[in-house]
Amino acid sequence: MARELMNPCGIFANEDLPLAPRRRILGSGDETIVIGLHSNQKANADLFLDNIQELLSERFDNVEFLRGQKAASVPAVFSDEFLDRCHVVAAAFGD
Amino acid sequence: MPGLPIAVVPHPVAKLLPDEVAAMARNVIDEIIRIWQTDAEELRAEFREKEPPVKKRLRYRSMFEGNFSAPDAPERLNGPDDLEGVNRLFYSRGWTDGLPIIPPTPERYEKMLGDSGLDPAELLARIEPRQGQATLAKVAINAVMAGCLPSHLPVLVAAAKALGQSALNLKALNTTTHPCTVMALISGPIVEAIDVNSSYNAMGQGTLANAAIGRAIRSILLNVGGGTPGILDRATMGTPAKFSFCFAESVAENPWGETLSMERGFAAGQSTITLCGVEGPHNVNDHYGKTAEEVLLTIGGAMSSPGHNNSYLGGEMMLVLGPEHAEIIAGGGFSKADIKDFLIEQAIIPGHDLSQPQRVIMRRYVPDRLLADGDGGAHIATSHDNFQVVVAGGAGRHSCIIPSFGNTRAVTEVIAD
Numbered sequence: 001m002a003r004e005l006m007n008p009c010g011i012f013a014n015e016d017l018p019l020a021p022r023r024r025i026l027g028s029g030d031e032t033i034v035i036g037l038h039s040n041q042k043a044n045a046d047l048f049l050d051n052i053q054e055l056l057s058e059r060f061d062n063v064e065f066l067r068g069q070k071a072a073s074v075p076a077v078f079s080d081e082f083l084d085r086c087h088v089v090a091a092a093f094g095d
Numbered sequence: 096m097p098g099l100p101i102a103v104v105p106h107p108v109a110k111l112l113p114d115e116v117a118a119m120a121r122n123v124i125d126e127i128i129r130i131w132q133t134d135a136e137e138l139r140a141e142f143r144e145k146e147p148p149v150k151k152r153l154r155y156r157s158m159f160e161g162n163f164s165a166p167d168a169p170e171r172l173n174g175p176d177d178l179e180g181v182n183r184l185f186y187s188r189g190w191t192d193g194l195p196i197i198p199p200t201p202e203r204y205e206k207m208l209g210d211s212g213l214d215p216a217e218l219l220a221r222i223e224p225r226q227g228q229a230t231l232a233k234v235a236i237n238a239v240m241a242g243c244l245p246s247h248l249p250v251l252v253a254a255a256k257a258l259g260q261s262a263l264n265l266k267a268l269n270t271t272t273h274p275c276t277v278m279a280l281i282s283g284p285i286v287e288a289i290d291v292n293s294s295y296n297a298m299g300q301g302t303l304a305n306a307a308i309g310r311a312i313r314s315i316l317l318n319v320g321g322g323t324p325g326i327l328d329r330a331t332m333g334t335p336a337k338f339s340f341c342f343a344e345s346v347a348e349n350p351w352g353e354t355l356s357m358e359r360g361f362a363a364g365q366s367t368i369t370l371c372g373v374e375g376p377h378n379v380n381d382h383y384g385k386t387a388e389e390v391l392l393t394i395g396g397a398m399s400s401p402g403h404n405n406s407y408l409g410g411e412m413m414l415v416l417g418p419e420h421a422e423i424i425a426g427g428g429f430s431k432a433d434i435k436d437f438l439i440e441q442a443i444i445p446g447h448d449l450s451q452p453q454r455v456i457m458r459r460y461v462p463d464r465l466l467a468d469g470d471g472g473a474h475i476a477t478s479h480d481n482f483q484v485v486v487a488g489g490a491g492r493h494s495c496i497i498p499s500f501g502n503t504r505a506v507t508e509v510i511a512d
Contacts, residue, residue: 001175001176002173002174002175002176003173003174003175003176003200004171004172004173004174004200004201005171005172005173005174005181005198005199005200006170006171006199006200006201006204006232006236006239007163007168007169007170007171007172007236008185008190008199008233008236008237008240008314008318008319009163009164009168009190009227009233009318009319010164010222010225010227010228010229010230010233010318010319010320010321011164011165011166011168011227011228012164012165012225012226012227012321013221013225013226013227014166018135019099019100019135019138019139020135021135022131022132022133022134022135024132025131025132026128026131026132041459042108042109043108043109043110043452044108044109044111044116045108047113047116048104048108048116048119048120051116051117051119051120051121052120052124052127055120055121055124056124056128059128071460071502072408072502073264073267073271073408073500073501073502074264074267074502075264075266088131090102090127094108094109095107095108095109095272
């Protein structure tokens with residue numbers, strides 16, 4: 001036999017958020033692409049991004065890098081420059 | 096967010112040497128470039144086709160059957176009519192703490208709500224990490240499951256609101272690898288009204304209100320917030336305190352008269368709940384100290400460890416004084432402020448306990464604590480704000496320190512009559 005039970009789960013925040021549109025931006029054209037590299041400062045996060053920056057610099061001529069950091073285990077606060085200027089961002093989360 | 100572009104690297108990362116980090120970067124750079132430039136819809140399609148590795152080793156085998164957290168999720172579900180069957184179902188969905196729950200039937204749910212006249216659809220808070228909507232209804236349902244009485248509901252309403260305060264940093268608490276929980280400290284007239292234990296075994300077993308309220312808070316964090324162990328709750332080893340951690344601070348045994356709730360600005364006649372993101376309690380026993388200084392030296396020594404977040408992130412450490420220790424300390428003329436001053440001065444992590452990586456982190460986050468230009472020991476605190484002092488427990492020469500997650504602050508809500 002079955003009986004009714006109340007659903008204990010909260011309604012989660014809407015998952016259906018659109019991803020930012022992509023376009024081929026690296027290695028084409030003269031536009032300088034600004035790449036944001038954001039670290040949570042856990043062990044090796046900054047070192048990892050240093051390596052990513054170096055690899056991207058080797059591959060592409062038209063790139064500029066902005067580096068950002070946040071304190072461990074607190075929400076990130078992005079600078080206005082980061083938000084306004086970055087075309088793409090890589091955030092590294094070590095632990 | 097389906098299709099959120101993530102380039103996965105093998106875990107663990109922290110232990111890697113520089114050459115290994117460089118190799119990891121070389122292995123993933125192509126994927127990073129790809130997902131920056133791949134069409135968004137293509138990324139989402141990839142995500143939907145790929146079965147997450149976690150599904151292959153799920154303990155909660157029915158967790159992904161249906162979506163009970165969707166906006167159109169049903170308010171009710173059909174389940175077995177026997178206790179064991181309901182528990183098998185709820186456990187398989189990841190909706191329990193592993194212990195048997197009380198089936199949340201509509202009848203029990205209505206009884207929990209009582210005739211308060213409150214709107215079950217009222218949104219009390221959004222619970223991280225999934226920002227789940229903690230309506231009065233969901234709080235009541237989880238209260239039933241945890242074994243709460245209707246008289247506990249006002250406490251849980253206040254707890255839900257407190258969970259939504261940003262200063263608590265619940266998203267971190269409910270997802271971290273750190274073995275921390277949300278501790279509930281109850282103060283005011285409601286303590287006696289619903290029999291919340293502040294005496295013997297206040298943090299242990301045996302009192303319905305302590306056990307059930309703490310358990311209901313965990314149930315809310317799980318079912319409303321989405322903090323499922325091994326999924327989004329990534330606690331490395333967890334702690335028994337995650338089952339339930341709720342107690343009352345004592346008024347009768349508090350020689351200073353002022354409770355933590357009153358220190359935080361609430362009147363003696365107000366009932367409050369204070370939530371703190373903390374580890375489990377660490378006992379401190381001192382059976383031989385006869386003066387305030389002697390007892391506080393032992394307590395300070397127990398605090399002076401590099402192995403908890405307060406040592407290098409700051410934040411608030413809770414000190415729960417057993418009544419006998421409180422009596423000795425107050426008898427020595429110490430106020431709560433004097434206790435904090437003493438601990439700031441005397442509680443020092445010895446230099447030989449600090450590794451170089453620990454010193455680097457302390458220089459980054461709490462540079463003013465380091466002694467001898469960073470080459471000596473370190474203060475465990477530098478401000479009164481780094482401590483919260485309460486009195487609880489029964490007879491016995493024991494107190495306890497409760498380190499916090501560090502990047503969290505205690506939050507307090509008034510419990511409605």
